[in-house]
Amino acid sequence: MRDLSMHILDIVGNSVRAKSTEVKIILMEDMDYDILSLRIEDNGCGMSEATIKKAMDPFFTSRKTRKVGLGIPLLQQNAELTNGGITIESEIGKGTQLTAVFVRSHIDRPPLGDIADTIALIISGNPNVNIIYSHSFNDEKYILTTKEIINSLENVSISHPKINQFIKQMIEENLELIGVEL
Amino acid sequence: MAKVKTLEDLKRMRESLQSELSLRENSDTPEKLVQIKVSMATCGIASGAKETMSFIMEELYRRKIDAVVTQTGCMGYCHSEPTIEVQLPGADPVVYGNVKKERAQLIIDQHIIAGKLVDGIIPGIYSTPDNK
Numbered sequence: 001m002r003d004l005s006m007h008i009l010d011i012v013g014n015s016v017r018a019k020s021t022e023v024k025i026i027l028m029e030d031m032d033y034d035i036l037s038l039r040i041e042d043n044g045c046g047m048s049e050a051t052i053k054k055a056m057d058p059f060f061t062s063r064k065t066r067k068v069g070l071g072i073p074l075l076q077q078n079a080e081l082t083n084g085g086i087t088i089e090s091e092i093g094k095g096t097q098l099t100a101v102f103v104r105s106h107i108d109r110p111p112l113g114d115i116a117d118t119i120a121l122i123i124s125g126n127p128n129v130n131i132i133y134s135h136s137f138n139d140e141k142y143i144l145t146t147k148e149i150i151n152s153l154e155n156v157s158i159s160h161p162k163i164n165q166f167i168k169q170m171i172e173e174n175l176e177l178i179g180v181e182l
Numbered sequence: 183m184a185k186v187k188t189l190e191d192l193k194r195m196r197e198s199l200q201s202e203l204s205l206r207e208n209s210d211t212p213e214k215l216v217q218i219k220v221s222m223a224t225c226g227i228a229s230g231a232k233e234t235m236s237f238i239m240e241e242l243y244r245r246k247i248d249a250v251v252t253q254t255g256c257m258g259y260c261h262s263e264p265t266i267e268v269q270l271p272g273a274d275p276v277v278y279g280n281v282k283k284e285r286a287q288l289i290i291d292q293h294i295i296a297g298k299l300v301d302g303i304i305p306g307i308y309s310t311p312d313n314k
Contacts, residue, residue, distance in 0.1 A: 006227050013222055017255050063223075065258030071224040117236055125222065125235070125253030152193045156200055157215075159250040161243035166195060170187040177186050 001074050003113025004038065010071045011040050011098060012122055016129055017063075018044025020095065024132040025119070029104060029180065031138055036104040043095040052088050075100055082106035116175060116182070120168035123149065124159045133171075140178035144171060203248065216249040216294055217275075219267040223256035229263035230282060237283050238266070241290055249294070259304055268293055277304045
């Protein structure tokens with residue numbers, strides 16, 4: 001995983017596989033506290049206490065197509081390299097919340113990566129999941145949801161390449177507006 | 183500073199896109215469009231599935247091909263990531279492995295546009311006369 005965008009794409013994949021109908025991606029950057037936090041909340045099937053512990057183990061996965069599960073361990077490693085860390089809270093049947101905290105200015109903090117492209121791909125690529133993307137930079141905030149996009153689209157598919165390009169550009173411009181370094 | 187795009191702009195774009203799409207028949211039923219699924223689990227992402235998906239989106243956009251591009255999980259072919267599944271209307275889905283930009287380009291040019299299969303197919307999920 002070269003950047004945070006890829007981690008987001010990866011972790012959201014877990015939420016989607018857990019049959020979530022709504023996934024929140026909350027990015028917060030705060031220059032004063034020198035923190036970058038990533039929080040992903042879903043309303044999927046959730047995990048038991050024991051499974052949460054196992055989720056951090058690279059040799060645990062709930063899928064049957066392969067034997068390793070590196071998504072969460074890789075994110076954990078990257079967060080810990082910056083003196084940050086991750087926490088996972090979950091309740092069976094209710095959903096899961098994962099928070100990763102990074103020291104923003106730390107030399108080992110992965111770059112944000114192409115966040116606009118990534119969020120646009122997540123939104124277009126998972127048309128049946130309501131994605132709520134919130135990105136705050138100091139006191140400024142930008143929020144975009146699948147629902148409001150679909151409301152503006154009527155019967156045109158959100159997975160159409162032209163719509164995907166539009167969403168990407170819209171996110172890019174709005175993030176620039178609130179001061180996010182792209 | 184240039185005006186920032188909003189959902190209002192999206193609505194306007196939708197109207198022009200709608201008329202564009204309705205000129206070509208069958209556009210509002212996804213099963214009649216080309217469907218592409220990109221495998222997007224840890225293995226795929228680490229191998230560049232995001233770049234592949236972005237490239238496919240951009241290329242389809244550039245060439246004005248109506249398609250539905252979505253994500254899927256790990257299909258179990260971690261050795262051949264990035265993998266994509268292509269389904270032309272009315273045909274069986276085909277899974278391609280090691281789809282970097284060059285192969286994605288070939289798949290769009292030859293499979294999606296011309297209907298010819300390209301190198302790199304992962305066999306295994308297809309029905310044969312024996313297992314039908």
